[in-house]
Amino acid sequence: MKFSGIHHVAIICSNYHCSKKFYVDILGLEVIQETFRHERESYKLDLRINDNTQIELFSFPHPPQRVSEPEACGLRHLAFCVENIEEAVAYLKLSNVEIENIRIDEITGKKFTFFKDPDNLPLEIYEA
Structure with a gap:
C-alpha cells in the first residue's frame, strides 16, 4: 500500500x-x-x-473540550504551507489573529509560526 x-x-x-x-x-x-x-x-x-x-x-x-496544554497524546497541530511567511503573518495580524513570533526549524532551516483557531486548536504556517 x-x-x-x-x-x-x-x-x-x-x-x-x-x-x-x-x-x-x-x-x-x-x-x-x-x-x-x-x-x-x-x-x-x-x-x-x-x-x-x-x-x-x-x-x-x-462537544468535550480538547486537551491541548500541556501537550497531550494525539494530533498535535495542523500545518499549512505558505510561500511567504512574513506576508501570511501580516495578513493574520490585520485579521486580529494572535500569532507567535516567526521561528526557524532547527532541522530544515525553514521559517514557521503558530496561531490558534477559535477553539484553541493549534495551527501552524510553514514556509515551503
Whole structure:
C-alpha cells in the first residue's frame, strides 16, 4: 500500500458560525459543501485547501473540550504551507489573529509560526 496524500482533516468546533467565519473569511478556504444534519443537530462543512486536501468542519451539541496544554497524546497541530511567511503573518495580524513570533526549524532551516483557531486548536504556517 502507498498513500498518495492526505484527503482531509476533520475538526470539531464548539461554535460553528464563529469557526466557519475563521476558516472561510480569515483563512480563505473555499466552501465545497455545507450540510446540516437534523438528526445530529450538526453541521458538516467541507472546505477546500487545494485540489487534493480538505478540512471537514463539524459541529456537535456540547462537544468535550480538547486537551491541548500541556501537550497531550494525539494530533498535535495542523500545518499549512505558505510561500511567504512574513506576508501570511501580516495578513493574520490585520485579521486580529494572535500569532507567535516567526521561528526557524532547527532541522530544515525553514521559517514557521503558530496561531490558534477559535477553539484553541493549534495551527501552524510553514514556509515551503
